Amino acid sequence: MTDQTVTFRVRRHQPGQEDAWQEYPVAVHPGMTVLDGLQQIKEQQDSSLAWRHSCRMGICGSCGMVINGQPGLACNTQVLDISDRRISLEPLSNFPVARDLVPDLEPMFDKHRSIKPFLIAGQQDGDEPLRQSPRQLTDYLQFSYCIKCGACMAACPTLASDADFLGPMPLTAAHRYNRDSRDDGFDQRKQSLGDHHSISHCHYAAECSKVCPKGVDPAKAIQYLKRDLVLDLVGLRRRPGPVPQGSPGTPRDDIPKAPEFTVKKP
């Protein structure tokens, strides 16, 4: 494997100071991710560089940053896929920055909480099985893939000019629970979706769907949510299809029995 040098251009931020671009030459080999590159900088060049990271497999959502002008995950992006000369790294836009590549995501978490992102149902307790058909599952499954990395929020042009806009991630979460066949919370959730910093402010730039690393497609969720709200207004909104009736399964005959107990109970 041959290494080649790629320049990492990083937007540094220290509290109370002006931002500064800083450049680091990084020896890159095929298969190396942006996250690996940052790690190399930290270990060999500048231990003060700060960013979030954890799972390194694109599922924890920690390492969201703007890579060559596009929000994405550092762990998920291979350096040589995007450039063999230089790449630029910035903290997620539309968020305050704590330090270097560490954005303050609290505003997103707060907005997420405000749309009641949980199942609102009559019966929350109990251990009797519930039923849901694969079709009912598909109705919302895609929108539950969200890893809360903030890439969509950073890409959203409405959020850029209206910091109070709920944004793609919370709106998608609202739709995800609205469309769950086990949920009865539509009426409660629509209260928080009504004001003008909310869903009516999305004009389908679809940037969120373009940058989402997990295929969640927030733009799609938001348009469905709009349709549901309109249909609800004229009394035509339908609940997700009927709950399937389970059939008694056929017992399997290839399952062994547990061996007899060999310890005598006192």
Next chain:
Amino acid sequence: MAVSEKTMRPSGILRWLGGGRRGLEGYLYVIHRISGLALLMFLMMHVFFTGVRLLGEEAWSGLMEMANNPVLHFLEYLVYVAFAFHAVNGLRLIIIELAFGIGPPDEPVYPYKGSIHKQRPLMLIAMVIVGILIFAGGFDLVAMGH
């Protein structure tokens, strides 16, 4: 070794343009909002100038005389362009916002192709119509000479 230079993060509306690379729909969003603002400003000016009639026949024809020049005709044409775009793209948005043209919810398969891909033909048709309208309007401006 590390090199550094100072910089500022863009803020507010500047981030529409400075927020990074956008997709086609992203640029349409920006143009749609700017054309909307432009049309709103035109409308206010229009109401204001039409109000000049209240000042009498003479003031009005004076204003009309002044308005009859190529620069203003071109500006009028720009208003028309903004209108053509905003109207047709607005119709497209209304269609999408009722969730037509973006397909049913489905299990995403990597590499992910989202709703943008599904509704792109609609966007292209809308832009072709916008193009035709702009061209027709421009033809009108040049050929008819007013």
Next chain:
Amino acid sequence: MAREVIHDVLILGSGLAGLRAAVEIARRVEGADIGLVSKVQLMRAHSVCAEGGTGAVLREDLGDSLDLHAWDTVKGSDFLADQDVVYRFVEQSPKEIHQLDRWGLPWSRTEDGHILQRDFGGHSYPRATMAADKTGFFEMQTLYDTLQQHGGCARYDEVFASRILVNDEGRFLGLSVIDMASGEMLTLRGRALLIATGGAGTLYGFTTYSDTVSGDGLAMAYRAGLALEDTEFIQFHPTGLIPSGILMTEGCRGEGGYLRNNQGERFMQHYAASKMELAPRDIISRAMMTEILEGRGFHQDGELDHLQLDMTHLGAERIHQRLPLIREVAMKFIGMDPVDTPVPVRPVAHYSMGGIETDIDGACTAPGIWAAGEAACVSLHGANRLGTNSTAECLVWGAICGEKIAGFLGEEPGLPDLPADLVAAEESRIFEGLLGPGGSASPFEIRHQLRDAMDQHLGVYRDGASMQQGLDKVRELKAAFKDVQVEDKSRVYNTNLVRALELENLLDLAEVAVASALAREESRGAHARTDFPDRDDDNWLKHTLVRQAGDGLDIRYKPVAITHWEPVERKY
């Protein structure tokens, strides 16, 4: 002096066990004041990486039974699991599945709406309850979302706990923590503590663990005088993706995937003919290492030797529906689509069976402290954990500990006095010691050496001489750490400082693990010694307990609870 904040209960760790306990306490105690302390943001914990499924008996009508799940677990553990604990577990686990269903978890479904389950290694019935191959992620999401409807939970996101404060009687007093956003040191006081910080897998270089899993809770508990149990048993998952170690779920084989050597042969027929690729993990990992050591692996310059995980016969539709994350990861990280290409894998450090010693209710020996999840050793997994039992354990003991802590709070225990010198000592250790001037050893260098040593000396196969070398190396590195240098002196979001503190924890845990392994002169489950190749029930059917004793270790043993089945030969 550090600012002091008082809560009723502190939960350290925001993974599955921590969140499950938080929800349980919140719904049981009206107005409970919970401090949820985590060094990462909520929803970033390593639990999101759990993929394949959660073990639970849901279909007794189709032939599964609690006894069978218990037997599979006990046999899988190589008879080191406490069997009363196993029964508690299998009874509770199905309830957790249905509870999560009511909280909105998107379980995969059969056509008639039942929750879908698939085959997993060592289980006699397909009881890996699944949400595609993102089960852990969805469990975390569901618990996080459910927690949003309960007030009273103070979140300490990105707050690194550096010390568990206990008094002379061992009673829990509070936590010394560093708020990473401000660099400020806080003292969090609480009547009760739940440690749910996960395992210690980043001890190894080639591992499935997230970068942030560093066994902080284990190490702090150890330094606070609690015993660590069975830490020599470290699970190597058979299928870690080359070169990163990212987990390829056992569900790949549960869905029918094959393991092949460089002859194209399904080599498991020589090691576990009846179970083949669905034998327990320790057996498959040993088989794979044997294949590799005997030259039947694939070799590529600059990479670890590996074998192939072949899913090409499963068909695109099955993989898209049931293994979407696996496919996404393989394509993103190595550019291979498992639908038409076998992926390169080899055994990878994955799970710590051991942990903080607790009783069957998750209570530690120190009053006021509980532990749950991978951080705890309630003795469910014994010498080898079965796949799907870890997420289930987190849920079950998260709920049990939550219930017990709620009961404890109901007794209105007092808040013992906190001696001021305890906090002052910790402050000076961090701010004058680590952040002060001086020091020359690079924490990155020590960490690399530690990981290399662990990869080399405490792997799938072990022997006494090699482990002794490993122990010497770890002690050498521990000594080197005393002179560690934290270059970044800034207070705000100082990841350099945090990495150094994590390293300190890892070094302590490495010493405990290697010393425990060296002491256990037999082979059992995941602890396979070439110099003692057989299981020795006469001398070693017992749990290892390690306490800190001055600068050294105090190793003791305690018996295994054999309540249902006497140990027999373990064959698949």
